[in-house]
Amino acid sequence: MKKVTTPEQVRKAINRAKEKGLSIGLVPTMGALHEGHESLVRMSLDETDFTAVSIFVNPVQFGPGEDLAAYPRSLDDDTLLLESLGVDLLFVPEVSSIYSGEEATEFLVKGLGDGLCGASRPGHFHGVLLVVTKLFNMVRPDIGFFGQKDAQQAVIIQRMVTDLDFPVRIRLGSTVRETDGLAMSSRNAYLDAGERKSAASLNGGLRLAFEKVKGGERDADVIREIIRGSMESGGFDVDYCEVVSGMDLKRLERLEGTVLLAAAGRLGKTRLIDNISMRITGDSVTEIVLEFPEWSRYEWE
Numbered sequence: 001m002k003k004v005t006t007p008e009q010v011r012k013a014i015n016r017a018k019e020k021g022l023s024i025g026l027v028p029t030m031g032a033l034h035e036g037h038e039s040l041v042r043m044s045l046d047e048t049d050f051t052a053v054s055i056f057v058n059p060v061q062f063g064p065g066e067d068l069a070a071y072p073r074s075l076d077d078d079t080l081l082l083e084s085l086g087v088d089l090l091f092v093p094e095v096s097s098i099y100s101g102e103e104a105t106e107f108l109v110k111g112l113g114d115g116l117c118g119a120s121r122p123g124h125f126h127g128v129l130l131v132v133t134k135l136f137n138m139v140r141p142d143i144g145f146f147g148q149k150d151a152q153q154a155v156i157i158q159r160m161v162t163d164l165d166f167p168v169r170i171r172l173g174s175t176v177r178e179t180d181g182l183a184m185s186s187r188n189a190y191l192d193a194g195e196r197k198s199a200a201s202l203n204g205g206l207r208l209a210f211e212k213v214k215g216g217e218r219d220a221d222v223i224r225e226i227i228r229g230s231m232e233s234g235g236f237d238v239d240y241c242e243v244v245s246g247m248d249l250k251r252l253e254r255l256e257g258t259v260l261l262a263a264a265g266r267l268g269k270t271r272l273i274d275n276i277s278m279r280i281t282g283d284s285v286t287e288i289v290l291e292f293p294e295w296s297r298y299e300w301e
C-alpha cells in the first residue's frame with residue numbers, strides 16, 4: 001500500500017493506475033475505521049482494480065460547538081488495517097493541502113439538504129460536498145463508496161454527481177451493526193457504559209417500526225411515534241424521527257415506494273443517527289440498501 005499526503009502525489013499514483021487501464025474505487029473516510037468502513041473497502045476491492053482510501057477529518061463539515069477537536073483519531077491502527085485488506089493507495093492529507101482557506105464556493109442542494117441532519121447541522125452538507133468534490137477531482141474514481149448509515153449524505157452526493165456530471169458511480173454499503181443492533185460509528189467511542197446500553201434503543205425503535213410496516217401499517221405519523229417512543233424510553237434527546245422518500249427525502253404521510261425511516265438523537269454529548277430503508281410494493285415490504293442508477297455523460301480523461 002502506498003501512503004501519500006499531497007494531492008500531487010495522489011494524482012501521480014492515480015495517473016499510473018489509469019495508464020495501466022485500471023478502474024479506480026474511492027472510499028472517503030474520516031478515519032477511526034470500523035467494520036462499516038472495512039466492508040466498503042472490501043466492496044471497492046471486489047468491484048474495482050485499484051482502491052484508494054482517504055482519511056481526512058474534514059473541518060468544514062463540523063459546525064461551531066461540534067466535535068471536530070474530539071473526533072477520534074487512530075491513524076496507526078487504520079493504516080495497519082487498510083494495509084492488511086490490500087488497499088492500493090492511502091491518502092492522508094493535512095488540512096492545508098486540501099483547503100487554501102479562500103474557498104468561496106458554497107454547495108446548496110435544494111430540498112435534500114434542508115431536513116433531517118441538515119436542519120440541525122447547518123453547513124454540514126456544504127462541507128461534505130466541498131471535500132467530496134475535491135477528492136473526486138484528485139482521485140477521479142470510477143466508483144465512490146459510501147455508507148447507508150449516512151443515507152441523507154449519500155442521496156445528496158448522488159444528486160450533486162448527477163447535477164454536475166461527475167463521471168462517478170455512487171455505491172452504498174449496508175450498515176454494519178453491533179450484536180444489539182447499534183450501527184457501527186466512529187462516534188460510538190464517546191459513549192460511556194450506560195449510554196452504550198441505551199444506544200440500542202435507536203435501532204430498536206427503527207426495527208420495531210419496520211416490523212409494524214411489515215405488518216401493514218402505512219401511516220407515517222404512527223411510525224414516527226414508534227421510533228420516538230423507543231428512543232425517548234432509552235434516554236435519547238430526540239433530534240428527529242422521520243419517514244421520508246428514499247428517492248428525494250420528501251416527508252411522507254403514507255408509506256409507499258422507496259421509504260427511509262431515519263432518526264437522530266443525543267445521548268449525553270454524543271449525537272447518533274441511524275436509518276432503515278425499504279421498498280414497499282402493495283403488501284410486500286423488503287429492507288434494501290439504497291441504490292442509484294448508473295448514469296454519466298462523461299468519463300474522466
Ligand code: PAF
Pocket residue numbers: 028029030056058061128131132150153
Ligand atoms: O461519511 C464520512 O465519513 C464523511 O462525511 C466523508 C464522506 C468522508 C466526507 O468527509
